Amino acid sequence: MLLQRAAAAGAWVLVHLKSGDPAYPRMVLGKFGQHSAIGQTPAEHDLFLQELWSVDDLGNPIARVDPSRGMWVAKAEIAEIYFLDDDATRVSASLG
Numbered sequence: 133m134l135l136q137r138a139a140a141a142g143a144w145v146l147v148h149l150k151s152g153d154p155a156y157p158r159m160v161l162g163k164f165g166q167h168s169a170i171g172q173t174p175a176e177h178d179l180f181l182q183e184l185w186s187v188d189d190l191g192n193p194i195a196r197v198d199p200s201r202g203m204w205v206a207k208a209e210i211a212e213i214y215f216l217d218d219d220a221t222r223v224s225a226s227l228g
Contacts, residue, residue: 142166145181146191147205148212161185161193162203164215176207 142165149158162168162181171177184197 144216145179146187146214146216147179147181147210148214149205149209150211151209159187159191160203160205161187161191167202176210178207179205179210179213181205 142163145162145164147160147162149160151158160181162185163183164170165182167182169180180202182202183200184203186194186197188194
């Protein structure tokens with residue numbers, strides 16, 4: 133139910149990745165909406181975010197990645213997922 137409501141209304145999602153390689157981002161921020169996807173069973177699932185934003189080291193949005201083609205995140209690479217306020221400018225405040 134949470135994911136269905138988030139997809140219908142649209143939600144910001146901050147994903148902390150397990151990657152320890154400095155060449156790859158540790159966090160990704162994206163828009164989870166009607167063109168996003170995630171499994172609905174209790175098992176772990178991959179995640180597809182329909183819109184991707186670059187973030188600084190604190191998770192604050194910098195800019196939308198254009199052209200936006202979305203991003204697939206493998207379940208094995210996800211450390212944590214945060215569903216945030218619908219205002220991307222308040223991401224870091226939401227994480228407290």
